[in-house]
Amino acid sequence: MRTDLSAFRLERPRTLDEALATLASSKERLTLLAGGTDLYVYLNAGLARAGRWLDIWGLDELRGIRESGGYIVLGALTTYTDLQASELVCAVLPLLAQAAATVGAVAIQNRGTLGGNLVNGSPAGDSLPPLLAYDAELGLRSARGSRWVRLDGFYTGYRATVLAPDELVELIRIPRASAVAVTAGRYVKVGTRAAQAISKVVAAFALGRSAAGEIAHARVAFGSVAPTPIRLRALENHLLGRKLDDALVRSSADCLAAEIAPIDDIRSTARYRRFVSKNVWVRFLEECF
Amino acid sequence: MSDPAAETVIRCTINGRAHEHRCHPLASALDFLRYVVRLTGTKEGCKEGECGACAITLDGVVVNSCIVPAAHLQGRQVRTVEGLGADARFSALQQAFLDCGGAQCGICTPGMLVTGTALLEDGRPLTEQRIREYMAGNLCRCTGYGKIVEALLKAAEGGR
Amino acid sequence: MKIVGTRAPRAEGIEKLTGKAIYVDDLPLNDFLWGLTVRSTIPYGRIRSIGFDPSEDWSGVTIVTAKDVPGKNVVVLLEQDQPLLATERVMHQQEPIALLAHPDRERLWELAKKVKIDYEPWAPVLDIDASLAVAQKLFRDDNIFKSIGIDKGDVEAAFSRAARVVERTYETGLQEQAYIENQGMVATYDAAKKRLKVAGSMQCPYYVLKGLCPIVGLPPEQVEVEQAATGGAFGGKEDYPTILAAHAALLSMKSGKTVKMIYDRVEDLMATTKRHPCRTRIRTAHDADGRILALDIDATMDGGAYCTLSPVVLSRGTIHAGGPYNFENVRVRSRCVATNTPPNGAFRGFGAPQTIFAMERHMDVLASIFGEAPHRFREPYLLQAGQTTAFSQNVGEDVCIVEIQRQAVEETRFVERRRACEEFNRTSRWERRGIGLATFLHGAGFTGNGEVALDSKLKVDVTPDGIVQIFSANTEMGQGKDTTFGQIAAEAMDLPLSRVRVVTPNTQVVPNSGPTVASRTAMVVGYLVQQACKALRRSLEEHAGKTWKDEAEFASVAADYLRRRGLLEKWAQYQPPPGKVWDDKAYRGAAYGAYAWACYVAEVRVRLDTMEARVEAFDAFQEVGRVLNPVIAQGQIEGGVVQGLGYALQEEVKMRQGVMANANFTNYIIPTFADVPEVKVHFAERPYPFGPFGAKGIGELPMDGPGPAVANALSHALGVEVNRIPATPEHLMELLQGE
Structure with missing residues (x-):
């Protein structure tokens, strides 16, 4: 690995209370280690923060x-x-x-x-x-x-x-x-390959319809289109109380476009992320109702 | 890994044999196996959990040893490619790899065999689709994967 | 035949399946140092100074810079433009400047950060256009490493009478070999004996030897190069290992200890060679019925900062540009240019996949324009017996491309499936399907007079316990050479495989049978194995006065021979096939001893919401001379096809300021199990008289077809011309939306 471990210490608490006590008493910010699937990528690349690490995997x-x-x-x-x-x-x-x-x-x-x-x-x-x-x-x-x-x-x-x-x-x-409010849901992950992919766009759609056919529950969440994973609140509000028709498909797609702020990075482009975000949403609406 | 004060003693069972070695607890399990225990069958391909060449099992669970701390081997049953087969005889999967041409350059092969063995042992019916999903974390640049799929199907047949 | 053509198990299979095969990182070493390379961080500029942070304790660290090179600070290939370690200027990012060695590998990374290199940065030349415009002079006065021209017939006259001219530009990107074993080398210098030994992952031990000697200032007798088990290469370990071997050697010479250098994935991706990007413009002249009157090709490759093997890559690309066709009038102009990017190098196919992509896309573009099915449009131009290629080689009787394409079309039900895709596309809201083919040839062995220049030699002998040993410099890197050589020898000797041993390549032990590249090993060197074994057999049979009835009798004959006469070894040396003439000045004639012929068919499905494409079915119809071992031959084709599918769809090297920005396996995307279909391989056999038992070289072929077959299928699916690969979802989106 590209990291000299001499500046790293690992502590392995046996109980949650012991872990919390260590966290409480530490002056420096501890790095918490669980399965290591992210931290070891940094450690191997020489990009991990040195100092005290607290291993909670065993708890x-x-x-x-x-x-x-x-x-x-x-x-x-x-x-x-x-x-x-x-x-x-x-x-x-x-x-x-x-x-x-x-x-x-x-x-x-x-x-x-x-x-x-x-x-x-x-x-x-x-x-x-x-x-x-x-x-x-x-x-x-x-x-x-x-x-x-x-x-x-x-x-x-x-x-x-x-x-x-x-x-x-x-x-x-x-x-x-x-969870039970959802009558139509979809998880979408767009990477470049079928497995072992980092998402270019990731999304979860969870809609619920009333007996009358109106949208009574709406959650639309995206990843990789903003600095944090986000819920599209304006889109959700736009949907609530309405019946799904072609006009709503179109207007909701416009809402979506206004609410995301993707960027160009090493994995994809802002333009592609916009294109895909809108399409997977429209496809979901068309196929789930 | 040069600072003895930071080191710890790792005790674990590797391929059925008890081992005890000093090592920094944050050294990767891969480096521990290769450079401390000196079992070099497990290979390094990417050091980011992407290629599966370093796959081993801990208590039967497949992991990428390049992104597992040596500390997590403590008290575990570790299996590497060197532990497949028994009494110098090939396992059904090793034999199927030989028969079907599942290995070419051989560098991904240890990880393929370890992951494939875990797949065969999980007992669910094997289809090409399931193999392609389960094995997707093991990259091979030589075979195009077809012959490995064939080998897994053959080994599964033989096992029943 | 008893052994050739059978599914003989992989010779080194047991070692590889038990974890016992020793790759360079597995070599047992005691008391050694790790080596690390300090590299440039700018694409172009002057080195003002190399400094070592005084706050660091440098005692105990071995440091090598250009000053420490005992011989010449140059990587000798075709030109001598590349220094082993940069001195006054850097020509590309990641260029080696200094070397460090220390017992603690992790510590080395910290030390490397404390080597301070002060640069005067210059404006870099980062693409083909800037290079052609000579924005900076990187190589001679015109930035052109090599240019080539091919002429056949009268192209100008044909264009002047054309009813229509069709012109398109096709582009292929950089591609990383992505062998799973990174590059690595171990060097030990014995100062008392003045002997150097290097061992590592490589394709060509004698290339390493040739490159090392002038750098370390030792004669070849004092330098030993040995191949360790090699975890994939695909061309990536053809020339680069020389550099790594020299680095390790210099550190060993300076420190007096064994030095081990193993790249990690990031370093390997950023610093080592890749497939040349290529831009190919094709113009065709047509008569009123759409018939092709003339073909005019102009191709430019990006060679990177130094010449390395680029002229030869360009040569193969240029020769293959005209495809498996008999056009009357052909002009090809090609060049390879310099840019401030890491040098590009050998990668399976060696220039041919790039130009074949262009040609096979162009044929589909034309078929579409003139309203014919792709196979029908191609057929009248496919080479037939007695016709000549673009480079004026008469193919004689050794051609079967019409039959191969017909077989492919019939057996894949190409026409019906094409119609079914179109039917599907009329009704599907969110998906599109398409099917495409690519028809091509690939020449095996070195180009033109290259094999004569190589002058390959091979030795076989027999041991007192009755084992036939094959001494060749050709390396096993997964392609199955140890197995197929064993089969050829066993067949020639009428012995079981267990009586044959293939000796590990070591330059002190094996003769120079040439590099393990260019699909030459099985065909060219395999033929030497057959010839040498024939001679060995003749000697033993003459000695015994009869042939052996079984291996026990063979063993006693061999033992008796050795007892009475001492040594028994036989040599074979390359002889060019009779009547094959290549004119290197005019670029005309017999470019290769043999061609293998192929037609590949790909079916794709594209999701319109994400523009993700999936190859749903793939069939490779492949003429190979003779199948030496069906498992190994299929493995070559299947594996090459999947590399080709990655080239077509996923594998994109993203360069930023002249360096690979997505330099890891998370972001450089090669196909997984889940990305690819079963690749169906259909062999045809037309034995080649100068290959072992008729075999031709096939290693590179499978890289040629997938790119154009997939792009043709995508074009069919989407109704747009997909003229650039990789056809990533982003690119397909842009095509569909218009730029």
């Missing part, structure tokens, strides 16, 4: 998928393989299960975690649009206590979050109501 308290009090609750160390293997996730959160199946390939899915994807905060993170579309909330924990924050609000800028230096993501919870 089984941060694992597990369960249903509780109207929420699906996922431990931060839930891997993409765990998500695909969970009957609950596949049945209730299909967009998340689909996303999990598109992350890297098997070896990555075995190690990559939801918590890691969230905290790494890449705007291209594959799990983030589905989590946004399902109104996910994050349980942040520190020695000072716990708090819930909405994922839509967790990011303050490019790879920046509200997480305090002594906090970690303990849980991710999704209101069952937000």
Whole structure:
């Protein structure tokens, strides 16, 4: 690797409390290590931050998928393989299960975690649009206590979050109501190849129709079209209470175009990202209704 | 890796044999296996979890050893290409690779065999489609993949 | 035949399947240093100074700059324009400037950051147009490494009577070889004995030897070059290993220790050679019925900052530009230019995929303009017995391209599927399908008089325990040479494979049977194996007065021979096939000993919402002379096709300021299992009298066809001309929307 490890220390707490205590007492900002699928890319490239690293991979308290009090609750160390293997996730959160199946390939899915994807905060993170579309909330924990924050609000800028230096993501919870409200959903990942791809555009669409046929629930979330993963609020509001017709397809596509701000980078172009974002949305509407 | 104070003792079982070695806990499992344990069958291709040449299993779970810390081998059952087959005999998959032409230059082969073995062991019915999805994290530049698919299907048949 | 043509298992298969094969990074070493290269970070400029951060303790670090080169600071290939280590100026990003060695590999990366190079940056020349405009003089006065012309018939007259002229420009991009094993080399210099040994990943041990000697200032007898197991090469390890070997050697000479240099993926992608980008303009003159009267091709390749192998790449590209066609009037003008980018080099196909892409796209463009099916439009021009190629070689009887294309069209149901795609496209809202073909030839072996100049020699002997040993400099890099050589020898000797051993290439042990490039190994060197074994057999049979009935009898005959007469070895040396004449000045005549003929068919499906294209079916109809081993031959074609599919659709080297900006496998996208269909290979055999048991070279062919076949299928699917590859989704979007 391109990193001289002599300036790195790894600490391996045995319990969550021990980890929180270490975080609380540390003067420097610790780097939290889980499955390592992102951090080791930096470490091998000589781009990782030296200093103290805290290994939370062994903390089984941060694992597990369960249903509780109207929420699906996922431990931060839930891997993409765990998500695909969970009957609950596949049945209730299909967009998340689909996303999990598109992350890297098997070896990555075995190690990559939801918590890691969230905290790494890449705007291209594959799990983030589905989590946004399902109104996910994050349980942040520190020695000072716990708090819930909405994922839509967790990011303050490019790879920046509200997480305090002594906090970690303990849980991710999704209101069952937000999942069952979806009568038409789609997960879209556009990379350059069929597997092992980093997204050029990633999106999750979750719509619910009333008995009368009006759109009663709308979540449209995109990644790789802004500095953070985003929900398209104006588009969602535009849809609510309306019936789907050709005019709405067109007007909603215009809304979408106004709300995204993609850039040119090494993986694609702003122009292509605009083209694709609009098309996959229109195709979804045409095919799902 | 030169600072002894930062090192730790890694104890694990590799291919059925107990091992104990000193190493920086953040060294990659790949570097640990290749340069500390000196098992060089596991290959480096990209060092970013993209090519699968370094695939090993930890307690039966496939990982890319280039992006796993050596510390995570602690107490685990590690399997590398050197641990496939038994008593100097080929596993069904190794034999199928030989018969079908699944290896050319051979550099991706250790990772292919380790990942492929995990696929065969997971017990679900094997189709070409499933092979192409499951194996997608293992890049090969020589074969075009067809002969590896053939080998996996052949090994699965033989195993039943 | 008992052994040739069978599915003999890979000779080195057991080692590769058990993790025991020793690649350069696996060589057991004690007490060695790691080496690292300090490289330029600007594309063009003057080096004002090379400094070493005084806050760092440099004791214990071996440092090499150009001053430390004991011989000549030059990488000798066709020209002598490339220094091994830059001195006054840098010509491209990532150019080697200094070398460091230290026991701690990770520490080296920190040390490299503390070598401070002060530059006076100059305005770089980063593309073909800037080079042709001579924005800066990079090579001689015109920036042209080489230019070539081919003329047949009277092109001007044909254009002057043309009813219509069709002109298009076709472009192909850089492509990375992307062998999975990065480049690496280990060097040990013994100062007392003045002997140097290097071992590593390479295609051509004698190229490395030839390049090393003038740099280290030692005669070839004191330099030993040995190939380690090589994890893929595809041309990428033809010339570059010389540079790496010399770097490791200099560090070893200075430090007195063994030095190991292994590139990581990022360094390998940024610094080493790639396929030449090419822009080809084709004009055709047509009569009132659309018949082609004349072909006028103008091709320009980007060679990068130094000449390296570019003239030869250009040569092959130029010769293949006219395709497998019999046009009366042909003009080809081509050139390779200098830019301030890392030198481009050999990559499977070696210039031919670029120009074949242009020719085969142009044939589809014409078919579309003149309203004919692609295969029908091509057929009248396909070479037949006794006709001549664009470079005026009479193909004699050795041609079957009409049959191959007909077979491809019939067996793939090309016409019906084409219609089915069109039917589908009329009704589908979000998807398009298309099917296309490419028809082509590829010459095997060195071009023109190149094989004569190589003068390849090969040796076989027999050991006291009755093993036939093959001594050749040709390397196993995955293509199966150890296996096919073994099969040729076993067949020629009438022995089982277990009686044949292929000796590891080492310049102190094996004769120079030429480089392992240009689809020459099986055909040219394999024929030497057959010839040498024939001679060996004759000697043993004469000695015994009869032929052996089994291997045990062979072993006793061999043992008896050696006991009575000592040594038994036989040599074979390349002889050009009779009657083949190449005029290098006029670029006319027998460019290659043999051609293999092919027609590839690709079907694609394109999603209109994302413009992602998928190849759904691929058939390769491939004439190969003789199949030496079906598993290995299929493996060559299947693997080459998938590289070609990457070239066609996904693989884009994104250059920024003269350096690869997407230099990792996350962002340089090669095909995975999930991206490609089953590649169906259909062999045809027309034995070549000067190949082993009739075999021709086939290694590069599969790289030629996929690009144009896929682009033709995409053009069919989308109704636009896809004249540039890689046809990424972004590019297809732009085509469909208009620039």
